[in-house]
Amino acid sequence: MSDTMDNFIGLSAVLTGFASSILAPGLDPVNIKAEYLPFFTAKVAAESGNPQLVDSIFAKYASLAAQQLSDQQIGTAMLDPANGADFVLACRKLIFMWYSGAWPTLIPASASAPASTVSDLISAKSYTCGLAWQVMQSHPMGDSNYRYGYWNSQPPALNDYTGQQGA
Amino acid sequence: MSNPTYDLVIVGSGIAGAIVAHQLGRQGKKVLILEAGAPVPVDRSGYMQTFFKANAKTPESPYPPTTQNPTAATPDNPLGLPDPATENAPRYTVLQIGAWRNPKQCYFDYPPQPPYLKGDSPEVTFAFASSYERIGGGTTWHWLGTSLRLFPTDFTLKTTYGHGVDWPGGQTFYQALVPYYEKATDVIGVSGDKTQLDTLYTQFKVSPSGQYGPDYDYPMPAIVDSLVDQAFDVPAVTTLTVDGNPVYLTPTPQGRNSLPGDRRQCAGNTNCIPICPIQAKYDATVTLGDALQTGNVEIRYRCVASNIRVDDDTAEVVGIDYISYDEHTGDATGSGTVTASKYLLAAHAIETPKLLLMSNKNKNFPNGVANSSGQVGRNLMDHVMYLAWGLAKDPVYAFRGPLSTSGIESLRDGAFRKNRSAYRIEIGNEGWQWAANDPFTTLADFVFGQDTNQLNGNAVNPQGQPLRFNPNLPANSQLFGAQLVDTLNGIYVRQIRLGYLIEQLPDPDNRVELSPTETDHLGLPRPRVTYRIRQDYERDGFVSAKQVSTEIFNAMGATEYTRTPPAPVLYGAADQVTATNFQYQGNNFTFYGAGHIAGTYRMGDSKSDSVLNARQQSWDHGNLYMVGSGVFPTIATGNPTLTIAALALQAADNILQDLAAA
Numbered sequence: 001m002s003d004t005m006d007n008f009i010g011l012s013a014v015l016t017g018f019a020s021s022i023l024a025p026g027l028d029p030v031n032i033k034a035e036y037l038p039f040f041t042a043k044v045a046a047e048s049g050n051p052q053l054v055d056s057i058f059a060k061y062a063s064l065a066a067q068q069l070s071d072q073q074i075g076t077a078m079l080d081p082a083n084g085a086d087f088v089l090a091c092r093k094l095i096f097m098w099y100s101g102a103w104p105t106l107i108p109a110s111a112s113a114p115a116s117t118v119s120d121l122i123s124a125k126s127y128t129c130g131l132a133w134q135v136m137q138s139h140p141m142g143d144s145n146y147r148y149g150y151w152n153s154q155p156p157a158l159n160d161y162t163g164q165q166g167a
Numbered sequence: 168m169s170n171p172t173y174d175l176v177i178v179g180s181g182i183a184g185a186i187v188a189h190q191l192g193r194q195g196k197k198v199l200i201l202e203a204g205a206p207v208p209v210d211r212s213g214y215m216q217t218f219f220k221a222n223a224k225t226p227e228s229p230y231p232p233t234t235q236n237p238t239a240a241t242p243d244n245p246l247g248l249p250d251p252a253t254e255n256a257p258r259y260t261v262l263q264i265g266a267w268r269n270p271k272q273c274y275f276d277y278p279p280q281p282p283y284l285k286g287d288s289p290e291v292t293f294a295f296a297s298s299y300e301r302i303g304g305g306t307t308w309h310w311l312g313t314s315l316r317l318f319p320t321d322f323t324l325k326t327t328y329g330h331g332v333d334w335p336g337g338q339t340f341y342q343a344l345v346p347y348y349e350k351a352t353d354v355i356g357v358s359g360d361k362t363q364l365d366t367l368y369t370q371f372k373v374s375p376s377g378q379y380g381p382d383y384d385y386p387m388p389a390i391v392d393s394l395v396d397q398a399f400d401v402p403a404v405t406t407l408t409v410d411g412n413p414v415y416l417t418p419t420p421q422g423r424n425s426l427p428g429d430r431r432q433c434a435g436n437t438n439c440i441p442i443c444p445i446q447a448k449y450d451a452t453v454t455l456g457d458a459l460q461t462g463n464v465e466i467r468y469r470c471v472a473s474n475i476r477v478d479d480d481t482a483e484v485v486g487i488d489y490i491s492y493d494e495h496t497g498d499a500t501g502s503g504t505v506t507a508s509k510y511l512l513a514a515h516a517i518e519t520p521k522l523l524l525m526s527n528k529n530k531n532f533p534n535g536v537a538n539s540s541g542q543v544g545r546n547l548m549d550h551v552m553y554l555a556w557g558l559a560k561d562p563v564y565a566f567r568g569p570l571s572t573s574g575i576e577s578l579r580d581g582a583f584r585k586n587r588s589a590y591r592i593e594i595g596n597e598g599w600q601w602a603a604n605d606p607f608t609t610l611a612d613f614v615f616g617q618d619t620n621q622l623n624g625n626a627v628n629p630q631g632q633p634l635r636f637n638p639n640l641p642a643n644s645q646l647f648g649a650q651l652v653d654t655l656n657g658i659y660v661r662q663i664r665l666g667y668l669i670e671q672l673p674d675p676d677n678r679v680e681l682s683p684t685e686t687d688h689l690g691l692p693r694p695r696v697t698y699r700i701r702q703d704y705e706r707d708g709f710v711s712a713k714q715v716s717t718e719i720f721n722a723m724g725a726t727e728y729t730r731t732p733p734a735p736v737l738y739g740a741a742d743q744v745t746a747t748n749f750q751y752q753g754n755n756f757t758f759y760g761a762g763h764i765a766g767t768y769r770m771g772d773s774k775s776d777s778v779l780n781a782r783q784q785s786w787d788h789g790n791l792y793m794v795g796s797g798v799f800p801t802i803a804t805g806n807p808t809l810t811i812a813a814l815a816l817q818a819a820d821n822i823l824q825d826l827a828a829a
Binding site: 014015016017018071072075079092095096099100104106114115116117118119120121123124125127128130132133136138139141142146147148149150151152153154155158162164 | 444656
């Protein structure tokens with residue numbers, strides 16, 4: 001992978017809580033990362049009006065990762081408001097994109113309604129790649145790899161879906 | 168006509184039309200089906216791709232014509248809804264509900280709200296909340312698969328409880344239908360276990376033995392229940408009573424394969440609605456294929472029936488006019504008239520009455536065909552739905568398996584039916600997907616610090632329980648990493664949802680008419696729909712549903728998250744008025760559609776107040792028959808499809824009998 005892709009996956013793993021091996025498996029015929037990286041880059045540039053913002057996000061991540069910090073420390077530093085509103089919002093939208101396969105638009109609170117979010121799916125493939133289906137220990141609705149009757153017993157452990165180790 | 172081309176012309180290729188076509192085709196009768204919509208595709212992968220890409224995964228989202236187009240979105244059309252005036256076979260979709268006051272986006276035309284009403288007035292009109300398909304195979308493409316039989320008292324609501332009407336002949340009708348239920352179970356391929364239904368059928372006196380007819384069984388074993396079902400099936404819940412009735416779960420007989428066979432074995436895609444990706448669930452393309460394979464059945468797709476011709480002297484139907492097209496938004500490519508000995512309308516409960524009403528050029532039938540009673544289009548019904556949702560105290564692993572595998576059927580009948588609507592309770596396996604558009608809403612809440620689903624703020628439910636999921640987190644938390652994983656997991660795996668299918672009474676003012684102003688691209692009038700929930704009887708069903716949900720959730724130790732809907736907004740800008748909100752006894756309610764459109768060409772005992780006799784034959788035109796849930800005099804307490812199939816099988820026998828006698 002390129003440095004940019006390495007940083008994209010590394011940052012995505014920290015922010016989503018999923019292992020890099022789940023986001024970008026060694027054998028990756030689906031290869032959703034190749035769709036997400038250019039999409040994310042273009043969207044952040046367009047929405048922030050700052051073509052350098054994505055580079056600065058990845059650079060910040062790379063420098064934090066080089067310091068042997070924990071994922072928790074890196075994530076906290078990336079989402080620090082001191083980085084600027086656009087920087088932090090782009091990182092949060094990155095989380096949403098990985099979990100849903102869609103790009104969010106935040107609707108601020110109004111006199112009649114609280115803040116909410118709408119989103120546009122990026123592609124048919126991205127829908128089925130949403131991590132939300134994995135974090136619920138299930139499958140995308142309409143795209144099950146399970147067999148008859150699986151719903152009658154407990155699913156595999158959450159870590160099997162997130163690729164994380166430990167309890 | 169002296170030399171008709173076919174024995175039977177059918178309008179519509181859904182389950183009812185396909186069953187009749189197959190039954191006649193296998194007897195060597197020549198049948199032509201006119202289908203307004205697109206052909207059955209060679210495989211369903213194209214529909215699946217459309218579904219995957221759709222932002223709103225509504226029941227209609229996989230099917231043509233397109234229901235939503237984000238690239239065509241504008242500020243006043245954020246979902247990119249197509250203009251029905253540009254489509255040759257448009258249909259109503261649930262995305263149109265919110266746009267119900269805008270005919271540029273909504274296929275149905277609605278009359279203006281009567282003036283000076285309050286939110287609790289029974290005269291308030293609403294958007295209709297259910298939809299249908301106009302494609303080869305019809306609406307079973309997006310049905311759930313629930314294959315329940317109605318109870319004997321469902322056929323005698325007037326005689327037994329003093330409400331609505333009886334089905335023609337009442338108990339006699341029911342008894343005659345029993346063997347057809349058996350046959351319908353085979354046609355659909357229902358998975359079920361009759362011993363699981365013994366308690367229920369004994370409670371409701373289906374027969375002295377508690378069994379549903381002498382040959383009663385299911386062709387496949389029952390679908391296994393879900394962990395969600397098991398969370399409800401605990402003594403604290405099953406010792407509850409409601410208005411004297413016991414509460415207990417019944418595994419749902421379902422039109423999906425529990426064993427591999429002609430169709431694949433269900434793999435639990437949790438997507439029965441909008442589309443089963445592997446056709447483990449029955450849909451009418453199965454029967455339509457069987458019909459076509461008899462060699463006696465033809466189908467013409469993209470042929471929209473536009474007029475029924477009636478002989479001035481005999482009052483017999485002598486032809487059906489149609490308009491053909493090639494592209495959804497293209498020009499008409501032809502027109503013609505098809506003729507047969509007998510005619511069958513099977514275009515569901517909106518398009519069938521529309522066709523009858525459009526056929527108003529016949530000298531002796533100026534109010535439309537089959538409409539001497541004035542009942543065509545009236546008594547539009549649905550199961551109006553109340554949804555309740557919550558979090559179970561322990562994981563139930565929602566979002567797995569078929570969308571529903573069990574229900575509470577034990578509240579479908581009882582003395583309380585003198586006072587309020589009965590209902591069945593469907594137990595959802597899809598978490599808060601229907602109720603709150605999860606997983607995406609809760610995701611946004613915890614990524615962006617919002618609180619739409621009440622899990623990330625300071626909301627307290629009416630039982631006084633704080634709703635913040637993790638009291639150790641501040642309100643409006645914005646999470647990432649392991650904490651986000653654990654929080655979302657903890658929520659999603661506990662999500663539960665109940666849906667109440669409340670029996671709506673026939674109301675002659677709930678009706679389908681012809682729009683005086685709006686047309687489709689072929690120039691045919693669009694439906695004008697007037698829809699109310701007018702009776703306290705029905706509204707009391709909502710009050711009961713709300714109370715019972717809270718009791719069940721409390722009993723099982725769950726926390727209720729049902730959102731109280733906003734008060735109705737009846738007047739103002741088209742995008743500001745509410746569509747399905749009402750008030751009753753101080754409660755704000757919203758209702759949902761069950762997709763069970765019924766009643767608009769009902770059967771009855773008398774020519775004066777019904778469209779069809781008990782043989783599903785027009786009182787006015789002896790060679791015209793109609794099938795589908797539009798024939799239902801009442802919507803009853805079970806999902807309609809099995810009854811639609813049974814009635815279609817019965818109608819096929821009637822038509823065969825009449826063809827033999829001719």
